[in-house]
Amino acid sequence: xxxxxxxxxxxxxxxxxxxxxxxxxxxxxxxxxxxxxxxxxxxxxxxxxxxxxxxxxxxxxxxxxxxxxxxxxxxxxxxxxxxxxxxxxxxxxxxxxxxxxxxxxxxxxxx
Numbered sequence: 001x002x003x004x005x006x007x008x009x010x011x012x013x014x015x016x017x018x019x020x021x022x023x024x025x026x027x028x029x030x031x032x033x034x035x036x037x038x039x040x041x042x043x044x045x046x047x048x049x050x051x052x053x054x055x056x057x058x059x060x061x062x063x064x065x066x067x068x069x070x071x072x073x074x075x076x077x078x079x080x081x082x083x084x085x086x087x088x089x090x091x092x093x094x095x096x097x098x099x100x101x102x103x104x105x106x107x108x109x110x111x
Contacts, residue, residue, distance in 0.1 A: 003033075003057050004031055005031055006024050007025040025075065026079065030071065031058075032054070033054060035051030035100065036049055039104070045074050046075055048072070048074075049071075049101075049103040050073075052068055053071060064096070067088075069089070072086075072087075
């Protein structure tokens with residue numbers, strides 16, 4: 001029953017004035033009440049940034065006990081993760097964490 005974030009793709013039909021959900025990411029832990037980004041890559045995969053995850057999951061972003069962190073994923077449309085990167089403060093300090101506003105895939109960048 002915890003809140004969770006997802007990336008969603010919609011198909012638009014401007015002639016018929018219809019919007020239909022065509023894809024969504026599922027099965028992720030974490031809730032990002034602010035910041036996020038999703039882009040389709042040239043290879044058909046989706047690059048997703050859960051840019052403002054909170055630990056514990058909450059909308060109370062100003063609480064001193066809430067850590068903010070981010071996760072970047074590249075996944076195919078079946079849900080298989082090709083790349084994952086986490087930005088997180090592992091230390092137990094009073095620092096409130098990190099966030100990511102958007103992501104882009106750099107061509108030729110080694111994996």
